[in-house]
Amino acid sequence: xxxxxxxxxxxxxxxxxxxxxxxxxxxxxxxxxxxxxxxxxxxxxxxxxxxxxxxxxxxxxxxxxxxxxxxxxxxxxxxxxxxxxxxxxxxxxxxxxxxxxxxxxxxxxxxxxxxxxxxxxxxxxxxxxxxxxxxxxxxxxxxxxxxxxxxxxxxxxxxxxxxxxxxxxxxxxxxxxxxxxxxxxxxxxxxxxxxxxxxxxxxxxxxxxxxxxxxxxxxxxxxxxxxxxxxxxxxxxxxxxxxxxxxxxxxxxxxxxxxxxxxxxxxxxxxxxxxxxxxxxxxxxxxxxxxxxxxxxxxxxxxxx
Amino acid sequence: xxxxxxxxxxxxxxxxxxxxxxxxxxxxxxxxxxxxxxxxxxxxxxxxxxxxxxxxxxxxxxxxxxxxxxxxxxxxxxxxxxxxxxxxxxxxxxxxxxxxxxxxxxxxxxxxxxxxxxxxxxxxxxxxxxxxxxxxxxxxxxxxxxxxxxxxxxxxxxxxxxxxxxxxxxxxxxxxxxxxxxxxxxxxxxxxxxxxxxxxxxxxxxxxxxxxxxxxxxxxxxxxxxxxxxxxxxxxxxxxxxxxxxxxxxxxxxxxxxxxxxxxxxxxxxxxxxxxxxxxxxxxxxxxxxxxxxxxxxxxxxxxxxxxxxxxxxxxxxxxxxxxxxxxxxxxxxxxxxxxxxxxxxxxxxxxxxxxxxxxxxxxxxxxxxxxxxxxxx
Numbered sequence: 001x002x003x004x005x006x007x008x009x010x011x012x013x014x015x016x017x018x019x020x021x022x023x024x025x026x027x028x029x030x031x032x033x034x035x036x037x038x039x040x041x042x043x044x045x046x047x048x049x050x051x052x053x054x055x056x057x058x059x060x061x062x063x064x065x066x067x068x069x070x071x072x073x074x075x076x077x078x079x080x081x082x083x084x085x086x087x088x089x090x091x092x093x094x095x096x097x098x099x100x101x102x103x104x105x106x107x108x109x110x111x112x113x114x115x116x117x118x119x120x121x122x123x124x125x126x127x128x129x130x131x132x133x134x135x136x137x138x139x140x141x142x143x144x145x146x147x148x149x150x151x152x153x154x155x156x157x158x159x160x161x162x163x164x165x166x167x168x169x170x171x172x173x174x175x176x177x178x179x180x181x182x183x184x185x186x187x188x189x190x191x192x193x194x195x196x197x198x199x200x201x202x203x204x205x206x207x208x209x210x211x212x213x214x215x216x217x218x219x220x221x222x223x224x225x226x227x228x229x230x231x232x233x234x235x236x237x238x239x240x241x242x243x244x245x246x247x248x249x250x251x252x253x254x255x256x257x258x259x260x261x262x263x264x265x266x267x268x269x270x271x272x273x274x275x276x277x278x279x280x281x282x283x284x285x286x287x288x289x290x291x292x293x294x295x296x297x298x299x300x301x302x303x304x305x
Numbered sequence: 306x307x308x309x310x311x312x313x314x315x316x317x318x319x320x321x322x323x324x325x326x327x328x329x330x331x332x333x334x335x336x337x338x339x340x341x342x343x344x345x346x347x348x349x350x351x352x353x354x355x356x357x358x359x360x361x362x363x364x365x366x367x368x369x370x371x372x373x374x375x376x377x378x379x380x381x382x383x384x385x386x387x388x389x390x391x392x393x394x395x396x397x398x399x400x401x402x403x404x405x406x407x408x409x410x411x412x413x414x415x416x417x418x419x420x421x422x423x424x425x426x427x428x429x430x431x432x433x434x435x436x437x438x439x440x441x442x443x444x445x446x447x448x449x450x451x452x453x454x455x456x457x458x459x460x461x462x463x464x465x466x467x468x469x470x471x472x473x474x475x476x477x478x479x480x481x482x483x484x485x486x487x488x489x490x491x492x493x494x495x496x497x498x499x500x501x502x503x504x505x506x507x508x509x510x511x512x513x514x515x516x517x518x519x520x521x522x523x524x525x526x527x528x529x530x531x532x533x534x535x536x537x538x539x540x541x542x543x544x545x546x547x548x549x550x551x552x553x554x555x556x557x558x559x560x561x562x563x564x565x566x567x568x569x570x571x572x573x574x575x576x577x578x579x580x581x582x583x584x585x586x587x588x589x590x591x592x593x594x595x596x597x598x599x600x601x602x603x604x605x606x607x608x609x610x611x612x613x614x615x616x617x618x619x620x621x622x623x624x625x626x627x628x629x630x631x632x633x634x635x636x637x638x639x640x641x642x643x644x645x646x647x648x649x650x651x652x653x654x655x656x657x658x659x660x661x662x663x664x665x666x667x668x669x670x671x672x673x674x675x676x677x678x679x680x681x682x683x
Contacts, residue, residue, distance in 0.1 A: 009502055012501040015501065016501070109338065112338070119554035121556050123529070130533065130535060213529050214498040214522070214526040215523075217522050219339050220498075220522070223498070259502050272490065275490050279468045283468070283494040
């Protein structure tokens with residue numbers, strides 16, 4: 001395998017990981033701070049993509065579309081938190097799973113009701129379309145490089161928010177001891193709504209960014225939700241740093257599994273069987289990774305015991 | 306009050322009895338929610354349009370949503386056969402659902418008319434006299450794509466499909482007629498939405514053409530990413546990634562792509578012209594190939610029920626097999642295994658005004674039958 005192909009696949013893995021990080025960050029934040037399992041996180045991702053597609057279709061502006069995805073997902077997040085989620089903090093995880101699963105169904109059918117059953121169109125803005133030539137002669141799509149840049153910038157922004165700001169201090173305090181922070185006079189329910197809206201907005205932004213190179217359709221959030229859960233289990237629940245490292249690990253493992261395993265099996269099997277077996281094992285690779293991490297570190301890479 | 310409800314019950318019983326005595330009852334199990342609902346909705350709309358045009362109120366259609374889940378489809382089939390007492394089942398989109406429902410339904414003496422799924426097993430060893438496929442055997446459109454690639458002089462194709470039975474049928478079908486060398490053969494995860502790794506492999510492989518079978522959202526994602534990658538090898542595929550329902554979501558990225566289909570809206574015959582116009586008038590959108598398959602399925606059923614009573618199974622079966630209806634595809638007949646013998650066309654994606662659609666540019670295979678007919682003993 002030539003070196004430039006390996007570099008290109010590294011970039012692909014990195015970009016896939018960064019996309020995962022955007023959805024996993026919100027999920028891990030919500031779980032870490034509020035102890036809530038939010039299965040409807042994928043629906044917020046879908047809402048972001050649909051809002052972006054609708055606004056891009058009406059105005060033709062990709063920046064407005066991104067703004068709309070943030071606003072729509074955050075608004076849906078606040079609505080859901082106030083109406084439903086707020087009643088679930090003291091319940092056990094099973095009740096939370098049941099209620100947020102119901103939310104998935106409601107959001108999916110609601111979206112179908114408004115937008116119909118056929119996929120929507122959302123394209124890359126003209127300024128970012130097409131490939132650029134990187135040093136070494138590698139051709140790589142500019143839009144994917146942009147996603148890597150945006151994702152890393154958001155990761156840096158989140159670190160600063162959590163580590164350096166007053167809200168960040170409260171979020172960390174809320175994670176550590178929610179009764180104590182309430183007793184100290186912090187309005188915990190406002191803080192929860194804020195964190196939930198932040199997580200939802202991140203998911204919505206990720207849906208809009210990814211929707212431009214994938215398909216905007218009902219049910220697009222569920223596969224992402226599963227991957228995001230894998231990421232936060234690997235990274236350690238509640239840790240933003242864990243979500244970043246976990247996302248990149250999953251992105252790279254999945255990408256290299258897909259290209260290397262069929263080649264590996266091809267060295268001792270006939271090609272048709274090798275591609276089939278290799279592909280089957282590649283789709284398991286991230287779960288194998290998760291199992292290995294859990295054996296070595298049961299709380300995840302950066303999780304607290 | 307009591308009298309009223311007894312009267313009502315009597316009236317309902319009378320209606321129910323009447324329907325069973327002379328009418329024909331059809332159970333449609335199709336995908337109306339979740340991912341892939343667009344396909345089921347098109348089949349249903351095409352089917353119901355034909356019913357409405359025929360004005361046959363003695364045919365009753367019960368429609369249920371299988372949610373694309375085999376277990377749900379099996380439950381619905383049981384319910385329709387045992388408590389609704391349907392005579393004919395139809396509607397299933399996905400091959401894995403068809404494999405779960407069809408053999409059991411035909412074994413219980415019901416007719417099954419497939420408007421879409423055509424798994425190889427049901428065309429070959431497990432064929433059944435009561436099972437009719439009105440669409441195609443799964444391999445057919447891919448065989449046509451292979452035939453086109455051979456004629457276009459492609460010598461080194463990169464081929465990819467999802468890792469599930471219909472994906473394997475697809476690559477098998479393409480290779481059966483293509484005959485050239487392969488630059489690469491890749492199975493992707495079912496439901497995969499990011500194809501950057503595969504596109505990088507295509508770029509590095511030295512291929513002269515790309516064949517892919519990625520239905521629904523997978524195809525949308527692949528085409529958009531392929532167009533953005535700067536790889537500009539010619540692409541060929543079956544109609545499933547270029548049907549009317551998803552072309553608008555792919556947009557510019559699909560322009561000029563060659564795909565193969567047994568139907569298109571510009572096939573020149575009176576039945577097709579009337580179908581395209583009336584479908585647009587009724588639903589406000591262009592029909593897809595799935596809608597055309599639903600429409601043909603209903604018309605086949607209507608033609609058979611005009612000639613024979615479903616209670617007389619042999620006569621009804623013979624009437625179905627004769628396929629004396631005006632197919633929107635033009636010539637249509639069944640082969641020995643009750644699968645279509647038909648032309649498969651080469652289409653190109655074009656833009657008409659603001660709408661992306663297809664036009665026929667040639668015929669890939671003429672009077673094409675499937676490869677499994679010889680294995681069918683009935």
